Amino acid sequence: MISDPDQRRRLLESFAFLRAGSAEFQREFFEQVMRVRLPAGQAVCQAGAQCAHLPLVLDGTARVYQLGENGREVTLYRVHSGESCVLTASCLLSASPFPAFAVCESEVEAVVVQPASVRRWLGSCEPWREYLFGLIASRLVEVFGVLDAVLFQRLDQRLIEHLLRQAERTDSSEIQATHQILAAELGSSREVISRVLKGLEEQGLLRVRRGQVELLDQTALRRRARDD
Amino acid sequence: MISDPDQRRRLLESFAFLRAGSAEFQREFFEQVMRVRLPAGQAVCQAGAQCAHLPLVLDGTARVYQLGENGREVTLYRVHSGESCVLTASCLLSASPFPAFAVCESEVEAVVVQPASVRRWLGSCEPWREYLFGLIASRLVEVFGVLDAVLFQRLDQRLIEHLLRQAERTDSSEIQATHQILAAELGSSREVISRVLKGLEEQGLLRVRRGQVELLDQTALRRRARDD
DNA sequence: CGGCCAGCGTGACAAAGTCACCGACAGGGG
DNA sequence: CCCCTGTCGGTGACTTTGTCACGCTGGCCG
Structure with a gap:
């Protein structure tokens, strides 16, 4: 009541x-x-x-x-x-x-x-x-x-999409999330997320820090998520 | 009407x-x-x-x-x-x-x-x-x-489960299905289904023929689907 | 200060998907 | 009968993803 x-x-x-x-x-x-x-x-x-x-x-x-x-x-x-x-x-x-x-x-x-x-x-x-x-x-x-x-989709693309959505939602290029949490989000495992993130970091698309991911080049990431 | x-x-x-x-x-x-x-x-x-x-x-x-x-x-x-x-x-x-x-x-x-x-x-x-x-x-x-x-489940187990269900439905140990059809059923690809079936055949659990799969040892298959 | 632990990195391996290509078989037409 | 064609299945090489075991590190707290 x-x-x-x-x-x-x-x-x-x-x-x-x-x-x-x-x-x-x-x-x-x-x-x-x-x-x-x-x-x-x-x-x-x-x-x-x-x-x-x-x-x-x-x-x-x-x-x-x-x-x-x-x-x-x-x-x-x-x-x-x-x-x-x-x-x-x-x-x-x-x-x-x-x-x-x-x-x-x-x-x-x-x-x-x-x-x-x-x-x-x-x-x-x-x-x-x-x-x-x-x-x-x-x-x-x-x-x-x-x-x-x-x-049907590759994990790197899915991960990028999720990060971009998250960045948009919080209106910030720094996403607060452990690799474990990202894995749970996408149905993957922590180690794989770690590897994929590392790969993207080596390409200069983002920066990984403890408990957070900073998106550096959102346009490049968007491109990467689409065609690749 | x-x-x-x-x-x-x-x-x-x-x-x-x-x-x-x-x-x-x-x-x-x-x-x-x-x-x-x-x-x-x-x-x-x-x-x-x-x-x-x-x-x-x-x-x-x-x-x-x-x-x-x-x-x-x-x-x-x-x-x-x-x-x-x-x-x-x-x-x-x-x-x-x-x-x-x-x-x-x-x-x-x-x-x-x-x-x-x-x-x-x-x-x-x-x-x-x-x-x-x-x-x-x-x-x-x-x-x-x-x-x-x-x-969360391994493909071989899923395949076995599907074959057992199919056998039960048609009340026969011979399932009429191409590898392509089985792949579409489970969301996998033909080649992988072929390989898995071959593995099961080598273990003597079933026999593969063109366009059909014959289940030989259903109890063993059931066991395999559960614990493995 | 030292211990603890969540978070992360890594290497080795297994499972699954992809690609290219081939052979085997069935059915139909010449 | 043979050949042609399309479907079906097998295979090897490679990539992607998941798993396991382990070890490092930074921060927190007693």
Whole structure:
């Protein structure tokens, strides 16, 4: 139950489906939903677990990833503010076990919805339906993209692309990340990332320091990521 | 529009959501839906295309796969009788482009639903909602499984698993498939499949002939797939 | 100061993908 | 019958990627 008018305003701003919904839907939404705060590093879902709630993220990001038996990882996608985790949604609606892991990357502020409410609103609220299906579709596309990258693209290109994206996101040419973290991102292993980075450093495209990578020539890197 | 009583009976048998739906829903369904027959080998969807209809398969199977620029493929999942293609569904509901390819493996008999009907029934018919969400969830799980296999499992084990599944499906120890087809199934390349098969043949686990693989010692193969 | 440990480098090897090329086989037409 | 052609499979040489074992280093903390 959300009663604070400020919080209600915040939810309305963050979620278009809520603005688009009827007054009854909004009333019901505020009544049924619960606010939660999760610390950074908090595990949200374990593979094989049943999902008990659908979280809608207001602030912060969570990372959803696969884990191999040898300890290797791949990031599947991230849940940002205004979004929700489709995997959770579909597991919850079909009572299948969650086939991956999720963890909070930063402190996460969210509201959680009971499965029963998720179901009911699917029947009663068109914007809510659109919202969920939109999420599902975009996630599917993302996951397919990951699979495509893993199978059909060279690691150096993928690494460069990721570094460029990261630089753009933080608006800085210095990316704070250990080789281990980059490996987990791309589904590779630390040693390989080390080697590739070293190669790129020898070509003068970037500089490697403990815990960070500095991009030197972003245009050359972009070119390298495309054709090579 | 489906008017033939036999066909209607057949649809009712194939789709539980239809049996579970109200009389009005059934009437509307039979009225809105159209029967199609696609020959084996018919391409159903191209990457980047917009989906115009949601197909519900009555008979036959379709294969959904990713295609890399160098020509390599991976099978993502198959659509069997009684099922439908979630990718199509979600693309259609969210107007995103289809991120993969789909092709009929055998002759396929299906009914197609207009996007408008898909949407309307989501609002009006609970069993239809359950059906679609169930499909989405199971596909998601499958695709995640493929990604997991590609990243974290050895090719020989994956190949063996696939051959064993195939043998079980056709209830025969002889699998009809070229190395090329096996490679496309697993997201590998022909040469590698050839080499792996040769290795297994040298261990006396199977026999390779032109266009087919004969499994000799299924228990040993099963053991090999597990621990190795 | 010394120990500890996360982060990184490296060499040797194994697994997988790529490229080029060849031979073997099947089926059809002359 | 033979030859032609296209599909299928085998092979060697090489590259890329993953794995394993080990060792170095810089920073933190007792």
